[in-house]
Amino acid sequence: MSVLVPRPGGRADSDELVRVGRTPAARRPGETDPRRLLDVAMPQDRMRAWLITLGLGLIAAVVRFQNLGRATHEGTPIFDEKHYVPQAWQMLRNGGYEDNPGYELVAHPPVGKQLIAVGEWLFGYTPLGWRVTAALAGTVMVVLIIRIARRMTRSTLLGALAGVLLICDGLSHVQARVGMLDIFQAALLLGAFACLLVDRDQVRERIWLVVTEARIGDSAWGPRLGFRWWRFGAGLLLGLACGVKWNGVYYIMAFGLLSVFWDALARRSAGVRRPWRGALLRDTAPALASLVALPLLVYFATWAGWFASETATDRHATLVSDDVGFAFLPDPLRSLLYYQLNVLEFHTGLTTPDDPHPWESKPWTWPMGLRPMLYYYESGMPGCGRSNCVEAIMLVGTPAMWWLALPVAAWALWRAVTRVDWRYAAVLVGYGAGYLPWFVNLDRQMYYFYATPLAPFLVLGLVLVLGEVLGTARDHFERRRTGLLAVALYTGLVVANFVWLWPILNGEPVTQERWQAELWLPSWR
16 A cells, blocks of 8 residues: 655645555546645644744734723723623623613624623723723634644744734734624634634545545445534534624635535545535535534524523513514514514614715725724823824724735635635635625625624735745745745735834824824825
């Protein structure tokens, strides 16, 4: 029997595999080389990789947590914190549910507000209390992106680079420092993506075992793959993401299709005679169970506090309204569905075609961050060496990264189509699931912070491109050195851009002149 082993260094391409032992029999015409099952092995520097991960995670924590409770409206929440912070406090007081929605507004499921409530339980109804869990989620995202990029590129260097880029992303930074919901959903979705990546590698290892045991031809559909715990974990996280905001459902559809597509390609690479039918018949049902049914169950489980209460919003809608419907269901489920339909009506009716919010933006402006948001602004403050300083928090993506979003997306699409590069395809799926659905109803009120889940996939796309600029282990020394110089210069540009924006990302006092210098485009004003 012959065995495939990875060639040290290089990219995750099938031609990086070398064979030890006997040469296999010639393949039939049109048969796929089963060596394509195995990507280059993970780097062997596990200890160093974890030290780098933890080191960058610590830096991320320092950056995200510093002066976390400083900028407020005289001690009160800023912007949409005004909705979620008091609702989280209600949950903390009541045991996990809301019973007195401000302005009759309960627009989102409970998970994000429950996470804010954890911080309020630890540190009280203070700015630190209602922001600390968001900062923790932002820090966890940096750790996740390092491990994800390392797995996708098989490079510890590129994994570390992904961590640096996410630390320096202005949008992710600001969202990790306010008591709003989007950073929690972004962290959960990124965690689900990480689980699916590990699942992909494990599936290929399981199929390769069948190949080496000469059992791949036992069925025209290929082997059964057994229970897949990492995909199960992805389903749990997707359910929690939907428990933060409903648009997590788009990721359920996108990641579910991506998982089955990966399974079909793995079967095809192994030489299965009918790989697509095999994926349809043997992989689709388990995928539906883990990535559709399980998230649905988890979503309903997040309402446990609501079910256990007697005074939660619409908890007994069946007793006070004749228009509940769903008569075939138990009363608690009927009341919950009534509540959900009210929320849906709120979202579909949240249109402002004639009277838009001053900082509203439409999705075509998000990739380049052309219309950021002003969360906080105070003038006439001391602290900048003058008596008339400005303190402001503006949600803006670091231009050195976000202004490259469209070229990176175009290159990713080209690579995914012409080279069938699964890594670029995965990044496009993750980015598209968070971006394209917003074009369905353009009259709806929208804001730039809806782009929060896009940031990590933008970082991954940038890292893949930078990996190509860097070159492979097979390239000439001069080529590698030139690539390394280009990557280092770009990384330095991103860091410098982030440092320049630092005052308006954190509400630090600046002069009026510096404030005007921070507003690069007319659309930023």
